[in-house]
Amino acid sequence: MHPRIIWAIARKDALDLWLNKATLGGLLAPIVLSLVYLLIGKVIGNSTMNILVYNPGTSNVVQILDSFQNTQVTQAGSSSEVSNAFSGVVSKGATHYAVGLVVPSGFDASLVAGDRPQLQLFIDAKDVNSQTRVLVEAAIVNYCRTVASPQPPVDLVTRVVNQAANTNMAATLSKFYASLILLVSLMVGITFMPQILIEEKEKKTLRMLMVSPASFADMLLGKLIVVLVYQFILTGVVMAIQEAFTGQVALVVLYAVLGGLFSLSLGLLLGSLFSTVSASSAAIGPIAAIFIIAGIFVGPLGDMLSSSPVTRIVHFLPTYYIAEGVWNATQNLGTFSSQLLDIGVVLGSTIVFFAVAAWALRRQSAVAASI
Amino acid sequence: MNLETVIEVEDLRRSFKEKEAVAGISFSIERGEIFGLLGPNGAGKTTTIRLLTGQIDPNGGRARVAGCDVVRDRTKLKALIGVVFEDQNLYDRLSGRDNLRFSCWLYDLPESRADDMLALVNLADRAKSPVRTYSTGMKQRLMIARALLHKPPVLFLDELTRGLDPISARDIRGIIEGLRQEGTTILLTTHLLDEADQLCQHLAFIVNGRLVAGGSPRELKLAHGKRSLLVVAADPQNPNRLSETTLGMDDARDTARLNELMREGNVRSIHSQEATLEEVFIEVAGIRPA
Numbered sequence: 205m206h207p208r209i210i211w212a213i214a215r216k217d218a219l220d221l222w223l224n225k226a227t228l229g230g231l232l233a234p235i236v237l238s239l240v241y242l243l244i245g246k247v248i249g250n251s252t253m254n255i256l257v258y259n260p261g262t263s264n265v266v267q268i269l270d271s272f273q274n275t276q277v278t279q280a281g282s283s284s285e286v287s288n289a290f291s292g293v294v295s296k297g298a299t300h301y302a303v304g305l306v307v308p309s310g311f312d313a314s315l316v317a318g319d320r321p322q323l324q325l326f327i328d329a330k331d332v333n334s335q336t337r338v339l340v341e342a343a344i345v346n347y348c349r350t351v352a353s354p355q356p357p358v359d360l361v362t363r364v365v366n367q368a369a370n371t372n373m374a375a376t377l378s379k380f381y382a383s384l385i386l387l388v389s390l391m392v393g394i395t396f397m398p399q400i401l402i403e404e405k406e407k408k409t410l411r412m413l414m415v416s417p418a419s420f421a422d423m424l425l426g427k428l429i430v431v432l433v434y435q436f437i438l439t440g441v442v443m444a445i446q447e448a449f450t451g452q453v454a455l456v457v458l459y460a461v462l463g464g465l466f467s468l469s470l471g472l473l474l475g476s477l478f479s480t481v482s483a484s485s486a487a488i489g490p491i492a493a494i495f496i497i498a499g500i501f502v503g504p505l506g507d508m509l510s511s512s513p514v515t516r517i518v519h520f521l522p523t524y525y526i527a528e529g530v531w532n533a534t535q536n537l538g539t540f541s542s543q544l545l546d547i548g549v550v551l552g553s554t555i556v557f558f559a560v561a562a563w564a565l566r567r568q569s570a571v572a573a574s575i
Numbered sequence: 576m577n578l579e580t581v582i583e584v585e586d587l588r589r590s591f592k593e594k595e596a597v598a599g600i601s602f603s604i605e606r607g608e609i610f611g612l613l614g615p616n617g618a619g620k621t622t623t624i625r626l627l628t629g630q631i632d633p634n635g636g637r638a639r640v641a642g643c644d645v646v647r648d649r650t651k652l653k654a655l656i657g658v659v660f661e662d663q664n665l666y667d668r669l670s671g672r673d674n675l676r677f678s679c680w681l682y683d684l685p686e687s688r689a690d691d692m693l694a695l696v697n698l699a700d701r702a703k704s705p706v707r708t709y710s711t712g713m714k715q716r717l718m719i720a721r722a723l724l725h726k727p728p729v730l731f732l733d734e735l736t737r738g739l740d741p742i743s744a745r746d747i748r749g750i751i752e753g754l755r756q757e758g759t760t761i762l763l764t765t766h767l768l769d770e771a772d773q774l775c776q777h778l779a780f781i782v783n784g785r786l787v788a789g790g791s792p793r794e795l796k797l798a799h800g801k802r803s804l805l806v807v808a809a810d811p812q813n814p815n816r817l818s819e820t821t822l823g824m825d826d827a828r829d830t831a832r833l834n835e836l837m838r839e840g841n842v843r844s845i846h847s848q849e850a851t852l853e854e855v856f857i858e859v860a861g862i863r864p865a
Contacts, residue, residue, distance in 0.1 A: 208680075208683060209680075209681055211680075212677065212680030212681050213681075215677075215680065216666070216669070216673075216677045216680070219669065219673065220666060220668055220669060223668040223669065223705075224668055407664055407665075407666075407667070408660065408662045408664040409664045409665070409666060411630065411660055411662075411664060412658075412660065412664050412721075413681075414630055415628050415629065415630060415653060415656065415658045416653060416678070416681045416682070417650070417653050417654060417681055417682060418681055
């Protein structure tokens with residue numbers, strides 16, 4: 205391996221990617237998507253949702269509500285203060301609350317003990333639509349599941365007051381969207397890694413490299429570096445736009461890095477399978493779509509879809525564990541074992557894909573001249 | 576190995592599945608010599624170049640290029656050779672200058688070398704244009720510049736002027752001849768026999784992976800071509816009407832016919848005719864070149 209040559213190949217590929225208008229459009233797509241979503245969120249979902257919470261035991265379940273976009277959580281002094289706020293008898297000048305929650309003392313310990321503690325959830329239908337209500341309920345149940353898996357041993361009692369009104373569901377999905385947009389940004393590796401590899405074969409420039417001082421390993425490493433750098437920059441930008449660096453930031457960064465490596469190893473594998481860009485493009489589109497879809501099956505939406513048989517299939521996709529890991533990390537959710545599972549699946553599949561790709565490409569390097 | 580022998584090939588073999596692409600060829604090339612490997616498409620010319628440049632391993636035999644074994648000393652070999660490929664394998668989104676700058680980075684050369692080479696092949700004025708906007712001849716000149724960038728003592732040229740217009744082809748032949756005079760050893764493959772005749776000091780004909788004849792162009796023509804005379808004679812009935820007749824010098828009947836024309840006193844002029852390489856090729860290979 206020659207660092208100077210690896211750097212030379214990385215510089216050339218960076219320049220080539222920059223000059224490739226189609227590639228440049230693809231590189232910017234996740235950023236544009238993030239900005240569009242941000243704009244929609246700002247335009248439609250700018251109203252603040254006031255939440256009144258009685259939480260004497262300081263359970264983390266409150267953070268679930270706090271994680272929804274544009275929320276303002278107020279601590280109540282008693283459970284009756286919460287129930288009165290939703291009784292319809294509100295004194296003039298008092299704050300209007302959209303959601304109320306009464307958490308019993310020692311809630312988390314009761315969950316672990318299997319005592320089936322009761323949570324009282326108050327919803328003002330004027331401010332919170334039915335979809336958002338389902339998302340809130342699902343998020344609470346999901347939290348309980350992470351504390352005491354597998355079944356949520358909680359008695360969630362929801363009381364809805366007033367008539368339904370239209371509210372912005374998109375705003376409540378902001379955090380969930382962060383994990384989805386991360387998967388979208390990972391498409392850089394899956395699409396561009398094979399492209400720059402296959403182009404060398406298709407345009408026969410690989411032959412030129414093979415008679416130069418560059419080795420096949422130099423060539424691969426140069427390409428991996430340039431795509432990885434693009435990948436990390438893009439992921440960082442879209443995650444920042446989505447304000448995803450919250451909660452357990454170190455874990456969020458870890459998933460972004462692991463996701464980038466996974467994406468690259470899969471891209472490398474695809475690059476080893478195809479010899480023409482057109483053939484690879486036809487296959488990469490559906491593969492990328494399948495991998496992105498996994499991001500829908502996490503968080504509150506995942507809880508809503510948990511009974512769907514598709515969910516079980518999605519659990520076979522490594523990207524599901526990336527999205528779940530990011531979701532849990534941004535929400536301060538998840539246990540050590542669940543994070544370990546997510547990290548293990550992503551890391552394991554990355555290693556497997558990389559090993560298979562390395563084996564296939566090594567075989568190709570032996571006949572590089574005849575590619 | 577003789578000190579002046581730069582390329583030495585002994586019983587070199589390479590098969591692809593069932594097909595034997597190179598079937599035990601042997602030859603040697605001296606320093607500062609242009610050696611032409613001629614043959615029809617699929618004869619084994621390109622495979623021979625791939626073997627000698629270390630792109631693929633031989634199944635048998637051995638070859639040394641610039642003192643390097645093509646299998647064992649591959650890394651060292653790469654610094655001593657330049658290759659112009661049959662396919663125009665350039666990075667077409669990059670400019671001509673950026674293509675050469677990339678090669679400068681690979682060979683650890685100053686970037687100013689790229690500009691020197693662009694000037695050498697008359698591409699300085701298009702240095703910043705994307706290669707996709709270049710004509711076929713310009714791309715070929717850029718590939719030559721790329722191959723010469725690191726001043727290799729040995730150059731491999733695969734179908735050098737294929738697809739070029741006569742002016743571009745002449746310009747490129749001029750560059751190659753200049754390199755030879757500077758001492759570069761060149762192996763070129765072509766199916767253009769006139770080009771080989773003009774450029775090469777030595778030729779080898781390859782057919783079905785085997786060398787079927789070799790030598791200098793003159794030696795090959797003398798050994799394998801038919802010697803003939805073009806006789807211009809007047810018509811005995813109408814002395815103002817001239818006719819041309821080609822007569823073989825090694826054919827008894829043609830010799831008798833020539834004597835007869837001479838006796839009649841109608842011969843106006845006689846021109847000796849040398850065999851062409853195409854005739855030699857047909858003679859030794861039994862087929863017409865592609």
